[in-house]
Amino acid sequence: MSSKQVALIIGASRGIGRQVAVDLARDNYAVMLAAKTTSDASKVTPFPPDPNSSQSTVNTVEREILEAGGSAAAVAVDVRDAAQIQHAIEETVRVFGKLDVIIYNSGAIWWSSVEKTPLKRFKLMQQINPEGLYATVQAALPYFEKAGWKGRIVVxxxxxxxxxxxxxxxYAMGKVGMSVLVKGLAMDFQREGRNEMAVTSIWPAVAIESAATEHNKDADDKSYKKDLRKPTIFSDAILAMLRAPHKVVNGLLDTDEDFLREKCGVSDFSKYSVIPGSEPRRIMPAKFPTLEVAEQDDEGQRMDxxxxxxxKI
Known part of the structure; x- marks a missing residue:
């Protein structure tokens, strides 16, 4: 069994997911890297590949971490298949002996109006976003139970x-559904007295350089990069969330910048700008609405x- 904390990162092949994996490994985590696409990392030259390109897979990230002296393994998983998710979790426990952290970074994107979003595209997003997350949580909970309900889930x-x-x-229907799962699961943990479990949501306050932001951009026009941050802000925020007390982060829906500012005292974010000296535009509101209501704890007779x-049986 690994003496390190063990994290399964689903969606770890490139961009933000790769950065999170590399930085967790650097912080002495053993990481299981999961994504749909795999490759023969030994044949990739030059190495390492562009982290936002199709050459970056869980296998190249695994090689990158191992060559830096970290602990890593890789497994293929299509999150539309619950059996593959189950296998990824079982493989994590087989290789490292336990499971302490799950980070669900897989996602499908289609930004358009309802009229211009085909049903096929809608279904794909629901399969990968909320359904994939739900299947991951369901498969992981028995392992957290065996470990005495000690663990973290970051979504x-x-x-x-x-x-x-x-x-x-x-797209929002699925992504907000994922945030509802975070809130509801956090309440389940609290209600059942599982006070060493925490589930947390994270989202970028400013657009982050990734495969998504690089797609369809003019190769000769780099002006858009002035509004981008490096993915290290995301991994720094996730690491800070994992270090924070359970009660601080359980059920929290937050952005990378806001968590680092409000919970970690960070005030200077200039090091994260892709273009040095630029001030990337914030894409999230300055303040979010509270979801609590006055009768929050008055459920009446709750049905199970x-x-x-x-x-009835």
Missing amino acids: VSPPIYSRFFRGKTA STKVRAA
């Missing part, structure tokens, strides 16, 4: 606010469908 999903729905409703069904 890449947004704070909930109305502007997020604009112009990308189908499992008990209702059991009574």
Whole structure:
């Protein structure tokens, strides 16, 4: 069994996911890298590849970490298949002996109006975004239970606010659904007295350089990079969330910048700018609405469908 904390990162092949994996390994985590695409990393030259290119896979990230002296392994997983997710979790435990952290970074994107979002595209996003996350959580909970309910789950999903729905409703339905899962699962942990478990959501406050931001950009026009940050801000925020007390982060929906500023005292974010000296535009609201209401703890008689069904059998 690994003496290190063990993290399964789903969606770790490039961009933000790769950076999170590399930085967790540098922080003495053993990391299992999971994504759909694999490759023969030994044949990639020059190495390492552009982290935002198709040459970057879980296998090249694994090689990169191992060559730097870290602990890593890789597994193929298509999050549309619950059996593959189950296998990825089992493989993590087989290789490293345990599971302490899950980071769900997989995502499918289609930003357009409802009219211009085909049903096929809508279904794909729901499969990869909320359904993939739900299947991952369901598969992982028994392992957290065996470990005495000690662990962390970090989900890449947004704070909930109305502007997020604009112009990308189908995408927002899935991503906000992921944030609802974070809130609800956190309440489950709290209600059951699982006070050493925490589930947290993180989202970029400013656009981050990644495969998504590089796609379809003019190769000769780099002006858009002035509004981008390096993915290290995301990995720094995730590491800070993992170090924070459970009660601080359980059920939290936050951005990278806001968490680092408010919980870690960071005030200077200039080192994260892709273009030195630039001041990237914030894409998130300055303040998010609170979701709590006055009768938050007054549920009345709460129904449990499992008990209702059991009574009928």
